[in-house]
Amino acid sequence: MVKLINRVSAINWNKLQDEKDLEVWDRLTGNFWLPEKVPLSNDIQSWATLTDVEKQMTTRVFTGLTLLDTIQGTVGAVSLIPDSLTPHEEAVYTNIAFMESVHARSYSSIFSTLISTPEIDEAFRWSEENPSLQRKAEIVLGYYNGDDPLKRKVASTMLESFLFYSGFYAPMFWSSRAKLTNTADLIRLIIRDEAVHGYYIGYKFQKGLELVSPAERDELKDYTFSLLFELYENEVEYTQDLYDPLGLTEDVKKFLRYNANKALMNLGYEALFPKDETDVNPAILSALSPNADENHDFFSGSGSSYVIGKAVNTEDEDWDF
């Protein structure tokens, strides 16, 4: 049972206790979008080129993502509000909760544009019956309903920065093959939002850690890593269920470990999985971020020529040298 806030005072955005609240609020509102802005119907022809097995995997992926976004929108982000250290933090969580509902809404736009009603019904049924997906939801919901504010933030950061990615892999895979590219554009907007959510909740976790004893801090670190292992084991099973028919499981697992590392970093911990277990397929990484595979490693080259970045106009008015 989520407790209600026992304080009523008007929020003053001109008096900040933590400037990060305003910075993140501005970033989130600046990133606001709705699914209607993405021309999903341009993917109808591309969808028709997928095999039945490919369509089934993709539809199931999206129902799984819908479930997680529903949890985060109606339970997860809302459960963080009473633990807030500042009134502005409360406001940021309301924004996060609403955007998670926008994300959940977006998957239904994809469904209604591309997929027949029987296929959608089958996928929703599958998501309700798949043990690993249900287990994932149960683990996270357990912490959301528990009474430890910091464990709640850990579970929430894991969801935002790690648990979505078994699903996000699929649209990046299709995008790398020039399929369902508009759907991938929409998913990229979701991925961008989740980065800010994971960063902010992880940051607030670290602020909370400053207020507890060293012994509690150690306990929370142990808890975080054991939760990560528990979730990872479960993600591997879920990944097998989804991707074994297409032979993609090992490739997806690299992507999972890469994102698990980022979830840990958002919480202020060192990355766990070594480089050779997180070397994401370059085509997937490039579908996620075209800049990621550019040569930004001057050090590994001969260094005989200077690499000059491409010119980008900035809108900062004081950037005038």
Added chain:
Amino acid sequence: MTSLVYFSSASDNTHRFVQKLDVAAERIPLRPTDPFLHVSDPYVLVVPTYGGGNEGGAVPRQVVRFLNDEGNRSLIRGVIAAGNTNFGEAYCIAGDIIAAKCQVPYLYAFELMGTAEDVSRVRDGLERFWQRQSV
């Protein structure tokens, strides 16, 4: 002698990365009321990218202010950027912007607070970079 100048917000991601490098470094102050940082030796700048939004502002304002000082700007020799691939085309774009504006090499990009691999590559790379600069 300072070899690194960096900015890090209250999240301290970039700060943690620089600490792991274990080299001399100066931090660009967070608040406008803090004393302005003037540097007197050549440096490599380490900068986080602010978030991949629909708006500008990829380069933190404090870094813009630091580089708007001509003395500071004249001593930059390279840039290293931090970011998150989740921001797609805007990943580590602060590095692209500064490299283009200041005509210096974009040395390296890493995510969040960097992995052990990132730390060792940057530490070794910087050592060789400064050796070449002094020839």
